[in-house]
């Protein structure tokens with residue numbers, strides 16, 4: 001069973017002019033798969049990612065997360081699934097600047113409230129150490145380099161141990177060395193920890209590391225969507 | 230909740246100056262409210278206490294509110310009787326058969342706690358001493374009853390009301406009058422009544438209320454003596470009543486009037502104008518202070534709006550992480566509440582300090598001879614009222630921007646940011 005499965009999803013914005021962001025897209029993601037979404041600028045990569053990550057709601061089609069149909073979910077239900085099952089990494093680090101790296105990573109755990117405060121702290125420190133940030137845990141985002149910030153963002157995405165990580169151009173703002181570092185981390189999260197990674201990218205080196213590439217042009221998937229009838 | 234509080238504090242900590250300004254706004258609002266309210270309510274209580282203590286709770290006068298029923302009306306109770314150009318009978322003023330009425334008022338004491346009544350006959354007289362004449366008000370009283378209903382006894386500085394019983398020819402005058410005429414306790418003075426009766430009376434006691442004109446013109450003597458002087462035997466022209474609970478006066482006055490027919494005026498009715506003024510004063514006070522707090526609310530609305538605007542990106546992050554709209558709203562409402570609570574606490578400290586300082590100020594009321602401290606009210610209720618009003622308005626002021634923040638769509642922000 002696919003861990004995430006989109007069936008013919010379409011997202012239209014209605015307004016003065018109607019815009020179709022994503023049209024009739026079908027995607028199937030397996031557990032432990034590292035998938036990249038590629039395509040020209042403005043083709044709808046981010047829009048597709050938001051739909052797959054339950055940040056946005058398709059106007060038609062079905063989206064199944066671990067077999068559960070999310071089409072009729074309300075906002076709170078989607079927020080709840082994001083909290084428990086999904087992790088996000090964006091192009092810019094998007095950390096809360098008033099809090100330390102450790103506190104940023106703890107935030108989703110605190111919201112979930114499944115662990116005791118000391119266990120949360122331990123787990124956050126653990127994740128940060130695995131990403132080579134042991135010495136930087138108590139620094140604020142402004143005291144970290146771009147690559148370090150992006151690794152903190154990945155650590156935060158991992159906070160509640162999600163099975164799926166969604167990343168929108170995670171290396172878009174990084175230099176070559178940091179980019180390779182982030183790519184390798186995501187690669188390892190898939191092959192060693194069995195997490196599914198869905199990443200939007202323009203970076204060819206990054207895309208080569210993936211198990212599969214989804215091509216999207218003008219909001220339509222032209223190849224790599226996976227087995228969907 | 231802890232998480233929301235931490236985030237709220239991080240937002241306020243990031244804008245210290247603006248937070249401080251809105252905090253000061255709430256503090257000033259609460260502080261001034263408390264100072265003004267303490268002074269207003271203190272003086273109000275003082276005014277009412279003076280009214281209640283100095284004037285009788287109920288005064289029964291030798292008047293009727295309604296014209297007595299006429300014989301024609303009594304004869305034809307169901308007839309269409311119209312009476313015009315009614316000419317009142319010429320009759321001596323006064324409450325006739327006052328002893329009987331007094332007894333029926335006393336009988337009310339079974340139902341009304343601490344009801345005490347005393348008859349008085351008030352008339353004018355001329356004091357004559359050493360070639361000088363002074364017009365005075367002469368009140369004939371029954372000392373044993375008067376003691377229970379008025380503060381006269383407390384104001385007496387030399388002697389006692391009971392001395393009138395010991396010497397039926399005795400008279401009590403104010404210290405101010407005594408000084409004016411160079412009289413002393415124990416000396417005799419000639420009293421001339423408007424009816425021409427002349428009598429030498431002995432000063433048995435002196436009183437002083439601090440109110441100069443009262444002290445110079447008021448005198449007390451035995452009721453029977455005054456009745457004789459004024460040629461009005463067996464008459465009183467008012468009965469005054471005191472109650473344990475002055476607030477019952479209105480109801481009891483109505484009861485008395487129903488029982489004996491004479492006009493009975495409660496202190497509330499007698500001081501209606503003054504009491505109305507107090508209400509107007511309160512309305513003005515609460516309006517002005519409400520306006521201060523309203524301005525403070527604008528400050529809070531302003532800072533929370535700014536924070537929401539500045540932190541839309543953070544809101545989008547938190548929501549993408551899985552925070553609900555309610556969590557976001559809670560964060561910003563807490564920010565308003567923090568300002569409200571902290572501002573209230575500071576305001577209470579400031580208000581208490583100002584109230585204390587006001588309470589130290591000494592004033593000399595006009596017509597009074599002794600200085601008093603400004604009366605201030607220290608009731609906990611006004612502190613609670615000020616704090617709950619300030620916190621409530623702070624939360625409401627934060628509510629609108631908080632709701633706006635909770636509606637931020639993460640996708641809109643994420644799209645815009647890339």
Ligand SMILES: Nc1ncnc2c1ncn2[C@@H]1O[C@H](COP(=O)(O)OP(=O)(O)OP(=O)(O)O)[C@@H](O)[C@H]1O
Pocket residue numbers: 013019020021039040041042043044045046047048644647
């Ligand atoms: N709110 C909106 N209103 C109208 N059009 C929109 C809106 N958001 C996105 N679009 C359009 O939808 C299309 C897809 O946008 P999207 O951000 O998904 O593209 P993308 O593939 O991620 O592009 P990029 O590589 O530049 O990030 C674009 O043509 C964009 O202009």
Ligand SMILES: [Mg+2]
Pocket residue numbers: 045046047168647
């Ligand atoms: Mg994009």
